[in-house]
Amino acid sequence: MLELRYIRENAEAVRRAIRAKQLPDAVASLDAVLVADEHRRLLRGDLESLQARRNAASREIGARKQRGDDADDLMREMSEVAAEVKRLEERDTSLAGQIALHLLEIPNVPHESVPYGASEHDNVVEAEHGERRVDADLLPHWELAERSRWFDLEAGVTLTGAGFPVFKGVGARLVRGLAAFFLDRLAAQGYEEVLPPLLVNAASATATGQLPDKEGQMYEVTGGYYLIPTSEVSVTNLHRDQILDDDALPLRYCAYTPCFRREAGSYGKDVRGLNRVHQFDKVEMVQFTRPEDSYDALEAMTRTAEGLLEALGLPYRRLLMCTGDMGFTQAKKYDLEVWSPGQARWLEVSSISNMEAFQATRLATRSRPGGSDGRGKTRSVHTLNGSALAFPRTIAALLETYQQGDGSVLLPEVLRGYVGTDVLR
RNA sequence: GGAGGGUUGGCUGAGUGGUUGAAAGCGGCGGUCUUGAAAACCGUUGACGGCGCGAGCCGUCCGGGGGUUCGAAUCCCUCACCCUCCGCCA
Numbered sequence: 001m002l003e004l005r006y007i008r009e010n011a012e013a014v015r016r017a018i019r020a021k022q023l024p025d026a027v028a029s030l031d032a033v034l035v036a037d038e039h040r041r042l043l044r045g046d047l048e049s050l051q052a053r054r055n056a057a058s059r060e061i062g063a064r065k066q067r068g069d070d071a072d073d074l075m076r077e078m079s080e081v082a083a084e085v086k087r088l089e090e091r092d093t094s095l096a097g098q099i100a101l102h103l104l105e106i107p108n109v110p111h112e113s114v115p116y117g118a119s120e121h122d123n124v125v126e127a128e129h130g131e132r133r134v135d136a137d138l139l140p141h142w143e144l145a146e147r148s149r150w151f152d153l154e155a156g157v158t159l160t161g162a163g164f165p166v167f168k169g170v171g172a173r174l175v176r177g178l179a180a181f182f183l184d185r186l187a188a189q190g191y192e193e194v195l196p197p198l199l200v201n202a203a204s205a206t207a208t209g210q211l212p213d214k215e216g217q218m219y220e221v222t223g224g225y226y227l228i229p230t231s232e233v234s235v236t237n238l239h240r241d242q243i244l245d246d247d248a249l250p251l252r253y254c255a256y257t258p259c260f261r262r263e264a265g266s267y268g269k270d271v272r273g274l275n276r277v278h279q280f281d282k283v284e285m286v287q288f289t290r291p292e293d294s295y296d297a298l299e300a301m302t303r304t305a306e307g308l309l310e311a312l313g314l315p316y317r318r319l320l321m322c323t324g325d326m327g328f329t330q331a332k333k334y335d336l337e338v339w340s341p342g343q344a345r346w347l348e349v350s351s352i353s354n355m356e357a358f359q360a361t362r363l364a365t366r367s368r369p370g371g372s373d374g375r376g377k378t379r380s381v382h383t384l385n386g387s388a389l390a391f392p393r394t395i396a397a398l399l400e401t402y403q404q405g406d407g408s409v410l411l412p413e414v415l416r417g418y419v420g421t422d423v424l425r
Numbered sequence: 426g427g428a429g430g431g432u433u434g435g436c437u438g439a440g441u442g443g444u445u446g447a448a449a450g451c452g453g454c455g456g457u458c459u460u461g462a463a464a465a466c467c468g469u470u471g472a473c474g475g476c477g478c479g480a481g482c483c484g485u486c487c488g489g490g491g492g493u494u495c496g497a498a499u500c501c502c503u504c505a506c507c508c509u510c511c512g513c514c515a
C-alpha cells in the first residue's frame with residue numbers, strides 16, 4: 001500500500017505507474033482515493049473544530065460541577081453539537097473506509113531503472129552465466145526420476161492430487177541436503193535462520209499483499225487461516241506493527257519452508273514433472289533495510305542467489321522484469337532462470353524484489369534512529385525478499401544437467417557431503 | 426472440550442465517568458557531579474493525522490467494532506486475541 005500523502009502529492013506519477021504496470025482498473029481506484037481524500041479533509045476541518053468546541057465545553061461543565069455551579073445551558077447546547085459531531089463522524093468513517101479499500105487496489109510505483117513493457121516479452125535479459133548443455137539425447141527430469149523413483153508424482157495424486165510430488169529415498173535426501181546447503185550459505189552471509197508458521201491469518205496475508213488481490217493463489221483452511229504461498233509472508237510479518245532500531249538495520253532473515261500454491265489455470269508442458277506443483281520447498285531471504293540502502297541490498301541479494309546457482313554449477317540467466325510483468329507490490333524485480341537441458345528451456349528458480357515502503361506501510365513497520373525507544377523521528381523501512389532458491393526446478397535442472405548415459409546423476413561436489421553420496425542412482 | 430482471568434505508552438504496571446494522553450518504575454535523551462566512567466540527583470521523553478512559512482494550533486488513539494452521556498481508559502453490548510487451571514494429546 002502506498003502512503004496516502006504520497007499519492008496525494010504524486011497523483012500523476014501514480015497514474016503513470018498504474019498504466020505502466022498494465023493495471024488499468026486501478027485508475028478508478030486512484031480517482032476514488034483522490035476524491036474521497038479531498039472530501040474527507042474538508043469534512044475533517046468542520047468536524048475537528050466542532051470536536052474542539054465540544055471538548056472545551058465539556059471541560060467547562062466539569063469545572064462548574066466541581067464548584068457546584070449550574071451547567072444546564074451548556075449541556076443543552078452541547079447536546080445539539082454532539083448530534084452534529086456524530087453525523088459528521090459517520091461520514092468521516094465512511095470516507096475513511098472507502099479510502100482504505102481503494103488504497104489496497106493501487107499498485108506500487110516502479111523504480112526509475114525499470115524498463116517499460118507490456119508483458120513478459122519485454123523483460124530484459126541482463127546476464128547469462130555458464131555453458132548451457134545442449135544435447136537432444138538428454139532426458140527431462142521426469143523420465144530420469146521415473147526410472148529411479150527419486151520422486152513419485154503418481155503417489156502424490158493418490159495421497160492428495162496432481163501437483164503434490166512425493167520425494168523418496170535418495171530423492172528425499174537430495175531435498176534435505178539442498179536445504180542444508182542453501183541455509184549454510186546464507187548463514188555465512190549474515191542471514192538469520194527462521195522456522196516460521198506455515199499458516200498465517202488474514203492480517204498477515206494482507207500486509208504482504210496476498211490479500212485481497214491474490215486470494216485465489218492461496219489455500220484457505222478452517223479457522224480463517226491461509227497456507228503460506230511463500231515464507232515471505234510469515235517472515236515479513238515478523239515485524240508487523242513494530243518500530244525497529246534504525247541503527248540496527250538491515251535485518252536479514254532466511255527461512256526454509258514448504259510453500260502452497262493453487263496455481264489455477266496452468267496446463268501442458270508447464271506442469272510436467274516438477275515444473276509447476278502445488279506444494280514445494282523453498283529457501284527465502286527477507287530483508288528490512290533503511291530506505292537509502294534498499295537498492296544496494298537488492299543487488300547484493302541477487303548476487304547471493306546467483307552465487308548458489310554458480311556453486312551448483314547450473315547455467316542461468318538474470319532477467320530484469322519490465323513494468324508490466326513485475327507484480328503488484330514490487331518496485332523492482334529480478335528473476336533468475338536456470339537452464340533445463342532435458343527440456344531445452346529456461347525455468348524460473350528465483351525472484352528477488354524490492355518492495356520499498358509498499359509492504360512496510362501495510363505492515364506498520366517503521367524504524368527510528370537511536371532505537372525503538374529513542375527520540376528520532378520514525379520513518380518507513382524498505383522490505384525485500386528473494387528466493388534462494390525454489391527447490392523443484394532447481395532439482396529438475398540438477399538432474400538434467402548432471403545426468404549420465406546410464407540414467408544416474410553425478411552430483412556437483414558441493415552437494416555430495418550434504419546428500420551423503422556422489423551419485424544418484 | 427470445561428471453568429475462570431486478562432488486553433493501557435519502547436517495556437513493567439496504576440487507573441471504575443470530568444483539564445487523564447494517561448500515576449509510578451524501567452528504558453531512552455539532555456544536564457549536574459567526576460580526570461573519565463559508574464552511581465546519585467535534576468530535567469525531559471508516545472503514535473498517527475490535519476492546518477500553518479514558522480513559533481505553533483487542533484483532532485484521533487488505553488485490543489477491534491457498536492452503544493449510553495454535555496463528557497468514556499473508566500458504564501453497556503459484541504467480536505478477536507492472550508493467560509491460568511482441568512481434560513485430551515505429539
